[in-house]
Amino acid sequence: MKETPFCLTVGHLLPYCMSDSNTTDFTNPSTFILLGIPGLERAHVWISIPFCTMYIIAILGNSTILFIVKREPSLHGPMYYFLCMLAVTDLVLTTSILPKSLSIFWFNSREIDFSACLTQMYFIHCFLEMESGILVAMALDRYVAICDPLRHSAILTNPVVAKIGLAVVLRGCVVVLPIPILARQWPYCRTNIIPQPYCAHIAVVNLACADTRISSYYGLFVLFCVMGLDVILIAMSYTQILRAIFSLPTKDARLKTFGTCSSHLFVILAFYIPGLFSSLTYRFSQNVPGHFHVLIANVYHSMPPALNPIIYGVRTKEIWDRLLQLFTHEGA
Template identity: 85%
Template sequence: MSDSNTIDFKNPSTFILLGIPGLEAAHIWISIPFCTMYAIAILGNFIILFIVKMEPSLHGPMYYFLCMLAITDLVLTTSTLPKMLAIFWFNSREIDFSACLTQMYFIHSFLEIESGILVAMALDRYVAICHPLRHSAILTNLIVAKIGLAVVLRGCIVILPYPFLASQWPYCRTNIIPQPYCAHIAVVNLACTDTHVSSYYGLFVLFCVMGLDVIFIAVSYVLILRAIFSIPTKDARLKTFGTCISHLFVILAFYIPGLFISLMHRFGHNVALHFHVLIANLYLLMPPALNPIIYGVKTKEIRGRLLRLFTHEGA
């Protein structure tokens, strides 16, 4: 390692993002699917927001939460992809220390917000199926706004210690981050002091925040399935369950890659570093790109409004 990488970085002015370590020669090719997913995420989520805004029949709790999900996905992708593409296309690897901590905060806080929104959507499906006659009385616009505010505040507050602690550690090993963005654990691993506080807090967030979200969603669907199976006719059961399909697909697209990454970090020590990094990148990119497609294909109201939009324009 060169001397420039081993000098004292107690107060580093910049970090160096490597992109995909070991695959630098393929960065241009890797950027093609990444850029495509970014374009799909931007276009798809803006279309969702536009359709919900323009269609009065979609002004309800489910679609308000869907708009929150779309905004969250837009922020999440925009906080990572532009810098990522700059690395792939222009070899622009430097990132200011404060900008790195800001990016870290946005990535992790909006992941927490997205998890909270999925919980809110599970609550909406539970009330709609288990208490259909009281749905509009329980989930009023005011209650939906309060739930949305609580989800955003939780995500913003619970992640605040990440950049705060990271800014306190001395960095004297290297300023090279073997990723195309500033992930929490990647930055903390560069510190040359005991960072157990950051590690333990990261585990707390993983298990006690997102873990509780998963439990809440699971309990909601147990109650939902119990209510569905109590419906006498098969067609009515299938129709009712169909209202949950989009949400279930979005849940799987968000939590399964996250679980896979957690397991790989702990048990996949023999897995190549570039595979770790690629999977972590897909975890940030795939849900924002897939969510509008899932809801566009599986939700009849959105699909119908989209078809009418293009048919009208075509006419």
């Protein structure tokens, strides 16, 4: 039986035609087309509202954290330096994704240059790795502060904090570098249409007409061996922290000490649980609707940058007090 081609015209590009066998004479693209959230195009404007809100909160919240820590000398310590690193990472991560996503939702601006797509892919995964590394560094800070408080200032000096930050940045840059390099080498002879509002690694690689298992395996390596190692290190730190907390003589002392870790714990849960769920469902759950995958992935990338400054602003007394002083002083 003769195959009937299916043609799709996107923007001002030439029609893309796909036969039943999903093969065409399509050659490597100069641009990709981001579809946003396939199946929910009519709701794009409504979907944009929570994501735009999260973006605004992330920008304002993380910028406020950076401003307060810079302005207040009493906050110039390891915990707040790591918090500033987290704020910068969140600002770059959310800015790498949401402006383009919102332009799709609002203006139907779907085209993205091939190199820009790979650059966006690199920045997303690079800063996700950095954020994971910063959470490990913050767990180390809490471990030293609770398990060896008398030596905290001697162990986590400013040079040590700077070296930890540099190591986190270099690890993220180097570990993620093969991801866009591998993606660039594949031939894309099927379509240039990405069913996402941003250039996700697996979504792009799945468009290639070649055996891309090495890209998939390397993505899993980064997920389980790199970020998985971070989770193990954090778990080991908190095992020792909890042992130290439960050895305290009074309930009030235990609650007060645990309170110093609560913000970090909430941030850890907000970062790792949606990320693990998103990655596993995308790779292994074949019966989940495509728009659900896309929504979960977008929430994973957008929610932690918005939640982190709120969690630390509300639950960290020093930051909350400085924030109140800032507004009351300006109000006066």
